[in-house]
Amino acid sequence: MITTDILIIGAGPTGLFTIFEAGLLKLKCHLIDALPQPGGQCSEIYPKKPIYDIPAYPEILAGDLTDKLIEQTKQFEPGFTLGERAETIDKQDDGTFIVTTNKGTKHHAKIVAIAGGLGSFEPRKPKIESLEKFEDNGVEYIIKEPEFYRDKKVVISGGGDSALDWAIFLSDVASEVTLIHRRNEFRGALDSVEKVQELKNLGKITMITPAEVKGIVGEDKVTGVVVEKKGEEPFTLETDHFIPLFGLSPKLGPIANWGLEIEKNAIKVNNALDYQTNIPGIYAIGDVNTYPGKLKLILCGFHEATLMCQSAYKRIFPDKKYVMKYTTVGGVEGFDGTKKEAPKAVVKAID
Amino acid sequence: MQDINIKITDRNGVTHDVVAPTDMAMNLMEVVRSYELAEEGTIGICGGMAMCASCQCYVNSDNELPEMSDDEDAMLAEAFDVEDNSRLGCQIQMTPAMEGLEVTLAPES
Numbered sequence: 001m002i003t004t005d006i007l008i009i010g011a012g013p014t015g016l017f018t019i020f021e022a023g024l025l026k027l028k029c030h031l032i033d034a035l036p037q038p039g040g041q042c043s044e045i046y047p048k049k050p051i052y053d054i055p056a057y058p059e060i061l062a063g064d065l066t067d068k069l070i071e072q073t074k075q076f077e078p079g080f081t082l083g084e085r086a087e088t089i090d091k092q093d094d095g096t097f098i099v100t101t102n103k104g105t106k107h108h109a110k111i112v113a114i115a116g117g118l119g120s121f122e123p124r125k126p127k128i129e130s131l132e133k134f135e136d137n138g139v140e141y142i143i144k145e146p147e148f149y150r151d152k153k154v155v156i157s158g159g160g161d162s163a164l165d166w167a168i169f170l171s172d173v174a175s176e177v178t179l180i181h182r183r184n185e186f187r188g189a190l191d192s193v194e195k196v197q198e199l200k201n202l203g204k205i206t207m208i209t210p211a212e213v214k215g216i217v218g219e220d221k222v223t224g225v226v227v228e229k230k231g232e233e234p235f236t237l238e239t240d241h242f243i244p245l246f247g248l249s250p251k252l253g254p255i256a257n258w259g260l261e262i263e264k265n266a267i268k269v270n271n272a273l274d275y276q277t278n279i280p281g282i283y284a285i286g287d288v289n290t291y292p293g294k295l296k297l298i299l300c301g302f303h304e305a306t307l308m309c310q311s312a313y314k315r316i317f318p319d320k321k322y323v324m325k326y327t328t329v330g331g332v333e334g335f336d337g338t339k340k341e342a343p344k345a346v347v348k349a350i351d
Numbered sequence: 352m353q354d355i356n357i358k359i360t361d362r363n364g365v366t367h368d369v370v371a372p373t374d375m376a377m378n379l380m381e382v383v384r385s386y387e388l389a390e391e392g393t394i395g396i397c398g399g400m401a402m403c404a405s406c407q408c409y410v411n412s413d414n415e416l417p418e419m420s421d422d423e424d425a426m427l428a429e430a431f432d433v434e435d436n437s438r439l440g441c442q443i444q445m446t447p448a449m450e451g452l453e454v455t456l457a458p459e460s
Binding site: 041045046049118119124126127158159160181182183185186187246247249250252264265266 | 390391392393396397400402403405422424425426428429431432460
């Protein structure tokens, strides 16, 4: 069981900044995210795109924003459960919560802060008949363990970076790699496209374009896929694995069943005070919440996280006196023993 | 300032007559959101960067549309339920040339 003060669901910019604000109050944070890396949409969808409305940054790339937020939180040693989705929540008699992920990891926390953005990112599944029947029996949407494909025949479909990158990687592992895409053009980093071209020339990757996988062949396990090349008769291609890589799309998912008030796919919160939901002790901050006048902006998420941490502190320590301190005055004391503070001015007499 | 009239058929097959401003730098995806013709969270997920295809629509009228960028073209190559008249709503700006535009929203994916 992982224990923490504040359990943050979602490791996007709002979730990451919460670590810092909580840390100033000496509260420890642990984060759960369905993606394998922190950053949320900023890392997953548009890491190379600029953002212009982060205060004090006339321009910053979304990926760089993530890096800087992580750097800012380092002192507070956050814990991460990545690649897992928060599934259930159980309120304990003492008012604390136990949140369990889809992989059974349990987290015990005094406060739960949902910073889930538009939801957890789930793979987009192509509409192929009986596709779901073969899931984990030769159809995989996410490559977790490349060794799994050692000396196997693999068909990848998709035209983006992940399709290209995995085709390149698996060409060294699998016995055969075939890349199928609806176009001849790929939308990926130029060097990935060039590398695939090189591997194709070496015969290490077979390309079938413009084409689509239309069906799956097999009894209980995938033994082949039906491929349709534009304007030609469909044919069956033998394979052990079919990996459709068509990106991810966010779904609110199991959080919708936690008894929270939901409106327009977002969680209703009290914006007059602290962004708490209808369940005391559970807060919702950033793009995942809604209230009159809500704007889904990163900078609004930062503000919401800050107020939410103050409220969380009062909930955990109802009897403690507390005043907000400016970091410039008090410095920043990390849980790792480090302290950042303003340099002391030197006083020297003038003769 | 000039408003234009467009017809948007939602994902339930209901057609809406909508008035869209041309002086607000709005695109079709944003018009759909402002009239709440698709459930919040199911359209415009990437914010309008042609990076998610959640605003895919089928253009049924013969308005002369803005040329497709490489980004939009590549995104549609990876989207589902794509037809010859598919476009991304976020890439269609509301200009006087869009008067009479008729579109159907593609299914959610």
